[in-house]
Amino acid sequence: MERFSVSFIVPALNEEAGIEPTVATILEAVSGRDPSSYEIILVNDGSTDGTGQAMERLSSRHDRVRVVQNPRNLGQGGSYKQGAAAARCDYLMLVAGDNAATASSITATIAHLGEADILLPYLENPEVRPWVRRIGSRAFTAVINTMFGLKIPYYLGAVPRRDLLNKITITTSGYGFGAEIVVKLIRAGHSYVAVGIRHAPAPGNRSSALRPGNLVKVFRAIVNMRREICSKKQG
Numbered sequence: 001m002e003r004f005s006v007s008f009i010v011p012a013l014n015e016e017a018g019i020e021p022t023v024a025t026i027l028e029a030v031s032g033r034d035p036s037s038y039e040i041i042l043v044n045d046g047s048t049d050g051t052g053q054a055m056e057r058l059s060s061r062h063d064r065v066r067v068v069q070n071p072r073n074l075g076q077g078g079s080y081k082q083g084a085a086a087a088r089c090d091y092l093m094l095v096a097g098d099n100a101a102t103a104s105s106i107t108a109t110i111a112h113l114g115e116a117d118i119l120l121p122y123l124e125n126p127e128v129r130p131w132v133r134r135i136g137s138r139a140f141t142a143v144i145n146t147m148f149g150l151k152i153p154y155y156l157g158a159v160p161r162r163d164l165l166n167k168i169t170i171t172t173s174g175y176g177f178g179a180e181i182v183v184k185l186i187r188a189g190h191s192y193v194a195v196g197i198r199h200a201p202a203p204g205n206r207s208s209a210l211r212p213g214n215l216v217k218v219f220r221a222i223v224n225m226r227r228e229i230c231s232k233k234q235g
Contacts, residue, residue: 004090004113005037007162008106009083011076012042012097016050022099023058023065029106040065041083042097046073051097077177081170084162091119093159094178105197109159117161117190118182122154124196143222144179150186153194155179164190171224180225 008026012019023040030038042065044052055067068082084092091113095101109121126134137154144155156178168184170177186192 003034003037005039005088006091006093006110006113006159007083007087007089008038008040008093008095009080009087010040010042010095010097011045011079011083012047012051012055013045013073014047014049014051015097016047016054018098019051019054020058022095022097022101023062025099025101025103026095026106027062028103029110035064037089038064039087039089041068041086042066043068043070043079043083045070045075045079075173076175077170078173080177081173084165087162090162091159092162092165094157100199102199105199108197109195112193112195113159116193117164118185118192119159120152120154120182120192120194121157121159121197122194123199125198128199140179144183147222148183148187150183152182152186152192155182158182160185161190164188171228176222176225179222183225 010019010022010026012022015022019042023042026040040062042055042058044055044067052067052069055065055069059065059067066086068079068086070079070082074082080094091110093106093109095106105121109119112119123129126137129137137156141152141155145151156175158178158181160181164185165181168181168188170180172180182192
């Protein structure tokens with residue numbers, strides 16, 4: 001059976017304390033795999049603490065770890081694109097730099113590499129997240145599904161094939177970039193499979209995705225994507 005490789009892209013902004021545990025979690029998840037079947041790309045998104053230095057230390061200790069240093073903050077989507085441009089493996093998997101993902105959830109996801117063009121991990125235990133974030137996530141998913149006629153359980157965290165990602169243009173640098181990737185690839189006819197995963201509770205961890213400024217950016221990104229797709233239909 002063909003073995004597929006995966007590039008883990010880890011954007012981080014001021015995660016000096018979290019980046020080493022995150023790398024440890026990824027290494028635990030890939031334990032037993034051929035080292036040539038994965039790489040870890042750490043993207044320092046203009047941090048003002050010691051995140052960049054911590055990443056460089058990890059890179060010096062682990063052959064499969066590489067670092068991208070953003071001179072200024074590009075946002076999660078912008079950092080993902082920087083990591084994707086540096087990636088070399090078959091699939092691209094986003095992993096948050098705050099060590100929110102568990103090793104078991106990563107292992108469960110990459111076990112499906114090769115089954116489809118896009119893997120779509122979704123939380124089977126959403127109760128581990130604050131209720132405000134759960135409501136926001138459900139609303140976002142419902143809006144995207146309604147606008148584009150899809151039935152996707154979760155849009156953020158998609159694991160696409162790298163060669164397919166290079167064939168589309170990702171215009172969003174904020175939190176809406178994951179939806180843009182999924183919608184454009186599915187509308188291009190590429191296959192996907194949903195993968196149920198579980199995360200551990202993260203007390204005190206509050207997502208910045210629901211901040212008013214970020215919500216406005218996400219809304220604009222959705223509108224722009226809808227306009228872009230409609231214009232292509234008319235053309």
